Structures are given as structure tokens and as C-alpha cells.
Amino acid sequence: MGEYTDEAKVEDELQTEIGSGTNPSRSAVRRWITQAEAEIDERTLYQYTATDEVISVGTRPQDYMTFGRTWWPDPYNPRSGGLLPFIYRDVAYPSHLPIVSVSSLYVNSGVPGSEATWTQLYEFDTEDQTSSWTLDYIGVSGGRLGSGIRFYRNFPMTGSTRIKMTYLYGYNFSNSILEEYATKKVALQVLRAKAASEDMSIDLSTGVWGALYAQLVNRVEDLDDLFKGRERLIRRTHVPIAIL
Numbered sequence: 001m002g003e004y005t006d007e008a009k010v011e012d013e014l015q016t017e018i019g020s021g022t023n024p025s026r027s028a029v030r031r032w033i034t035q036a037e038a039e040i041d042e043r044t045l046y047q048y049t050a051t052d053e054v055i056s057v058g059t060r061p062q063d064y065m066t067f068g069r070t071w072w073p074d075p076y077n078p079r080s081g082g083l084l085p086f087i088y089r090d091v092a093y094p095s096h097l098p099i100v101s102v103s104s105l106y107v108n109s110g111v112p113g114s115e116a117t118w119t120q121l122y123e124f125d126t127e128d129q130t131s132s133w134t135l136d137y138i139g140v141s142g143g144r145l146g147s148g149i150r151f152y153r154n155f156p157m158t159g160s161t162r163i164k165m166t167y168l169y170g171y172n173f174s175n176s177i178l179e180e181y182a183t184k185k186v187a188l189q190v191l192r193a194k195a196a197s198e199d200m201s202i203d204l205s206t207g208v209w210g211a212l213y214a215q216l217v218n219r220v221e222d223l224d225d226l227f228k229g230r231e232r233l234i235r236r237t238h239v240p241i242a243i244l
Contacts, residue, residue, distance in 0.1 A: 002046050004037050004175065005182040013187040014212070024193035032189045036182040044170040045227055046178055047100050055092055055163040057156050092149045092156065092163055098238045099147055100168035102135055107156045107163055116161055121154055130154075147238040171230055181223045188216050 007029055011018055018029050040046065102123065110117035121132040132154040135147065149165070156162045191213050 002037060002041055002175070002178065004040060004178045005033055005186060007033070009179070009183045010186050010190060013183050013216075014190060016190075018190070024190055028193065029186065029190060032186045033182065036185045040178055040182060043227065043231070044096070045173045046175065047168050047170040047172045048096070049166065049168055050094060050096050051166050052164050053094055053096075053166070054161050055094060055165065056160040057092065057158045057162040092151070094149075094165060094167060094169070096167075096169040097147070098169060098171070098234050099135060100170060100172055102149070102165060102167040105133060105149065105163065105165040107154065108161055109157060112159045116164075118164060119154075124152070171227070171234060173227065173230070177223065177226075181220065181227075184216050184220050184223075188213070188220060191216070 007018055007026065010029060010033070018024070018026055020026050041048075104120065105123075106118040106120050108116040108118055120130070122130045124131045124134045133149050133151045136150040149163075
């Protein structure tokens with residue numbers, strides 16, 4: 001997980017010293033730093049690596065032949081009997097979304113229950129037989145399947161332990177922006193603790209720390225709005241609607 005700020009950065013932000021005998025104490029500030037960084041990672045605001053994640057491939061729905069082409073039922077429009085084109089059948093999604101990039105992908109062609117037989121496949125860039133997949137946005141009429149791995153050759157077999165991939169995922173904000181967010185968020189907690197130690201009824205917005213406090217509050221809110229905006233946009237366009 002990421003390390004975005006530290007005690008020294010918080011001290012620089014506030015131009016004040018934090019130590020074992022200060023209020024708040026060093027242990028409290030370190031705990032707040034851990035909490036702020038955990039929030040960033042829980043929201044996957046940076047980019048993270050999933051290494052050799054194993055994915056199962058479910059049984060495909062019954063195929064339909066219409067005008068010489070293969071189709072299968074549209075999960076977003078079952079009552080109308082809507083059918084999806086065959087090109088949407090062979091799509092895989094890892095457990096972490098959104099996907100930033102894929103560094104390796106293998107398929108297992110072994111018999112179910114036996115030891116896996118992994119064969120590496122490569123993203124499409126040539127017409128050779130190993131270029132078998134692409135990271136693609138899959139959209140359908142009336143819904144979306146988001147960004148996933150689309151196979152167009154060497155399709156994986158159904159069953160458990162069929163795909164193994166290493167990939168980057170997350171909302172991919174820069175480390176410098178996340179550092180600023182974590183540092184300023186912890187600095188706010190330090191100011192609130194200082195105010196509480198002096199007078200539980202103190203109004204930080206009008207006290208000696210007033211101007212800095214207001215600046216920190218506004219900037220933290222602005223950054224949080226920035227994060228939420230990208231989260232909403234990407235969920236709306238690149239995360240399967242069935243997962244939301």
C-alpha cells in the first residue's frame with residue numbers, strides 16, 4: 001500500500017514541531033497518517049498491482065443462431081429477449097477495477113481438476129497466434145459491460161483457474177496530489193487537537209490558526225471533490241453496471 005505523507009511533511013505544513021511531549025503527540029499523528037493513507041488505498045486512488053490473480057470463467061449462456069451469426073441473451077434486457085452479438089461473449093473481468101494496464105496474461109488449457117497448464121497470451125499488436133486479447137471497453141445497448149479483457153482468439157475454457165493475470169488497477173491519481181491530500185488532512189486533525197487542548201469551545205475559524213485552518217479545509221474539500229469527480233466518471237464509463 002502507498003506511503004503518501006509523514007510526520008515531517010505535516011510539521012512543514014503547520015510550521016510547528018510534533019514530538020512525544022507535544023499536543024497532539026507523535027503517536028497520535030502517526031495514527032492519523034496511517035488512517036489517511038488507508039482511506040486513499042481503500043478508495044484505490046493511486047495505482048496498485050495485482051500479481052498472478054487467478055480468474056474463473058463461467059459457463060457461457062446458450063447460443064442462438066440468427067442470420068448465420070451467433071448471439072446470446074442480453075442480461076440487461078431479458079424480458080424483451082434482447083440478444084448480444086457473439087463478440088461480447090468472451091470477456092473477462094478481474095476482481096479489481098478499474099484496470100489501468102495489463103502486464104501479463106496466461107490461460108489454463110488443462111483438464112478440470114488436474115494441474116494447471118499455463119500458456120502466455122499477448123495483447124493484440126500483430127496477427128500471430130499468440131496475440132489473442134485486448135484491454136477494451138465493452139458497451140451494449142441499454143447498459144455497459146465496462147472495461148475488461150476481450151478475447152478474440154485462443155478463448156479460455158470455462159471452469160475455475162482458467163485465467164492468470166498481472167495488472168495495474170486504480171484511479172491513477174499522481175502521488176504528489178495524494179501526498180498533498182494526506183498531509184493537509186492530517187494537519188487539520190492536528191489543529192483540531194490543539195484547539196481542543198486549549199478550549200473545547202474554541203472556534204478554529206476565528207482563532208490564531210484561523211486563516212491556515214480555513215485554507216486547509218477548503219483545499220482538502222477541493223481535492224476530495226476532484227477524487228469523487230474522477231471516481232464517478234470512471235464508474236459511469238468503465239465499470240460494469242452490474243457491479244455498481
